[in-house]
Structures are given as structure tokens and as C-alpha cells.
Amino acid sequence: MVTLIVFYLHVVAFAAVFTKRWQEEGVVEGVLGVLFMALIFFVGWSISSFLVRLVMAPEGFGKWFDGDAVALALLAAGESVFYYFYFRKDRQREKTEEGEPTSA
Numbered sequence: 001m002v003t004l005i006v007f008y009l010h011v012v013a014f015a016a017v018f019t020k021r022w023q024e025e026g027v028v029e030g031v032l033g034v035l036f037m038a039l040i041f042f043v044g045w046s047i048s049s050f051l052v053r054l055v056m057a058p059e060g061f062g063k064w065f066d067g068d069a070v071a072l073a074l075l076a077a078g079e080s081v082f083y084y085f086y087f088r089k090d091r092q093r094e095k096t097e098e099g100e101p102t103s104a
Contacts, residue, residue: 001064002064002072003069003072014034018033040079040082044079045071045072045075049067052067
């Protein structure tokens with residue numbers, strides 16, 4: 001169940017990024033945004049799975065939260081932090097272009 005929720009959240013994020021980039025800069029930029037997120041997802045999933053298997057058994061914490069679900073949850077947490085700061089820079093750049101003062 002955790003795995004399904006994480007995958008669903010990624011699909012929603014992919015759609016949101018594509019739509020935002022497509023409306024602001026065009027279709028090619030939307031596709032590039034999705035491809036960038038997919039690259040981060042697949043590489044991050046490989047790394048988080050490797051790290052989780054080093055420290056815990058494949059059974060994890062039970063039927064609903066096995067090792068793969070722990071790896072995906074760890075990945076989603078890391079991606080959330082990364083994308084927060086990545087898109088925060090975009091918002092600051094937009095404010096600067098509009099002439100509004102920004103605060104660090």
C-alpha cells in the first residue's frame with residue numbers, strides 16, 4: 001500500500017511539473033522537466049534500495065512496510081526536500097524578474 005501511494009504521488013508530481021513547465025516555457029521544457037524528475041526517481045530508488053538493504057532485512061517492518069516500501073518512502077522524503085529547494089529557486093527567480101524584492 002505504501003508503494004502504491006508513493007508511485008501515485010510521483011505520477012501527480014510528474015503531471016504538475018509538466019503542466020507548469022509547459023505553460024511557462026513550452027512543451028519541450030515540460031518534457032525535459034518530467035525526464036529530469038524520472039532520472040532523479042530511478043537513480044534515487046536504486047541508491048535508497050541499496051542503502052536500505054544494507055541495514056534491514058527484506059521483510060522490513062511487516063507486510064505493509066517491507067524493505068522496498070521503506071526504500072521508496074526514504075526516496076520520497078529525500079526528493080521532497082530536493083524539489084522544495086529546486087522549485088523555491090524558481091519562485092525567487094520569478095519574483096526577481098517581476099521586480100519584487102526577495103528575502104533569503
